[in-house]
Amino acid sequence: MYFLSEQERKQLLKGLLPKTRRTEVADELRGWNWPEPPIEPVYPVRLALYEVAGRYCPTGRDVYLRHVHGVKTEPTVPMIQGALFHAVISYVLLQTKRLIYLHGVERYREVLGQLNRLAEGDTLGEEADRHLRRLPETDREQVREKARVLRDFEVTQVMARIQDILVRQPYIGTDSLASLAVPVVVEQKLDGSFIGLSSQLSVDAYTSLEMMILDTKFAQRRDFHRLTTTGYAMVCEAVYEYPINIGCVVYGRFAGDRLVVEKDFHVIDDELRQWFLEERDQKSRSVYEEMDPGIADNCPAWCSYRTTCHPD
Ligand code: SF4
Numbered sequence: 001m002y003f004l005s006e007q008e009r010k011q012l013l014k015g016l017l018p019k020t021r022r023t024e025v026a027d028e029l030r031g032w033n034w035p036e037p038p039i040e041p042v043y044p045v046r047l048a049l050y051e052v053a054g055r056y057c058p059t060g061r062d063v064y065l066r067h068v069h070g071v072k073t074e075p076t077v078p079m080i081q082g083a084l085f086h087a088v089i090s091y092v093l094l095q096t097k098r099l100i101y102l103h104g105v106e107r108y109r110e111v112l113g114q115l116n117r118l119a120e121g122d123t124l125g126e127e128a129d130r131h132l133r134r135l136p137e138t139d140r141e142q143v144r145e146k147a148r149v150l151r152d153f154e155v156t157q158v159m160a161r162i163q164d165i166l167v168r169q170p171y172i173g174t175d176s177l178a179s180l181a182v183p184v185v186v187e188q189k190l191d192g193s194f195i196g197l198s199s200q201l202s203v204d205a206y207t208s209l210e211m212m213i214l215d216t217k218f219a220q221r222r223d224f225h226r227l228t229t230t231g232y233a234m235v236c237e238a239v240y241e242y243p244i245n246i247g248c249v250v251y252g253r254f255a256g257d258r259l260v261v262e263k264d265f266h267v268i269d270d271e272l273r274q275w276f277l278e279e280r281d282q283k284s285r286s287v288y289e290e291m292d293p294g295i296a297d298n299c300p301a302w303c304s305y306r307t308t309c310h311p312d
Contacts, residue, residue, distance in 0.1 A: 001089055001250045001261060002184050002205045002214050003157055008263060012212075012246070016265050020245040029273040031237030034194040038277050039234070041196025043288040048198045049235070052280045053227035058296040060283045062305050067287040073304035077135060081143055082218045084124075084131035085252065086204065088147050089216065090186045091125030092118070092154040100162075100178040108166060108177075112159055119155040124148070146254050153259050158182065183207055184214070192231075194238035196280055203232045212246045213268075218253065221264065225249045227279065230272040244268060 033039045051063045065071040099111045184205040192201045205214040213229045229247025249264040
């Protein structure tokens with residue numbers, strides 16, 4: 001999901017990267033400006049990044065109910081399913097790194113053989129199995145099948161990458177092979193407190209090769225999904241003090257027994273940064289001042305707060 005095809009790499013190198021060089025980001029909107037407005041947190045409230053970036057509730061009442069009234073809801077089936085698919089991707093990528101370090105370049109055939117067996121077996125990883133058990137029994141088999149399709153896709157991708165690298169780099173070492181075959185850090189932990197977010201954030205994937213933040217969604221495309229990559233980019237800038245200009249939301253969906261992947265590359269420009277800060281300030285304020293933002297006009301049917309907002 002996180003690897004770029006030749007066409008996507010070209011799109012990035014010839015389209016988006018030159019564009020970022022022309023698009024000047026205001027220094028005051030870089031994460032490293034966290035001790036000054038507008039990045040400096042206005043309210044002493046620490047929200048999770050998904051709470052700031054999530055616009056599923058149009059008024060942000062879900063965040064208010066959770067923090068001010070302590071309302072707890074059960075995760076929905078799509079939420080568990082999304083967590084499970086993320087766990088499958090992490091499992092394959094971590095297994096790949098583990099196998100490369102375990103066997104080294106010299107025994108690359110053993111690495112490929114074990115990856116092959118991974119795709120042929122039933123294993124999805126412990127975390128994915130835990131999510132599977134949380135699902136209603138009626139959904140389990142169908143979701144398990146989708147998870148297998150996703151796992152096999154990931155395994156095929158990493159095996160092709162390993163073979164391609166080995167063909168082109170006859171003198172490559174083990175560490176280099178691992179970093180080129182899987183050039184992402186999955187579930188990178190970040191302290192978002194500099195910019196008024198939780199101190200325990202976890203970004204889906206960060207790739208140092210392209211200096212890009214990636215976020216995976218198994219959901220319909222929405223414009224506010226870019227707020228997640230924007231938030232993580234600003235946190236990275238605050239923590240590491242280097243600029244992040246590009247984000248990519250990777251959309252995965254299933255069409256029958258096929259996985260379809262689409263990537264939304266975008267420049268993390270001033271407009272997205274300002275939008276993220278507005279969301280952060282508006283939601284932090286409603287929590288800090290215990291100010292009910294009101295019930296939305298068009299509540300989605302699946303919202304897990306419906307029984308609280310619409311008790312009738
Ligand atoms: S039911 Fe409506 S107002 Fe309440 S949290 Fe959900 S979307 Fe927001």
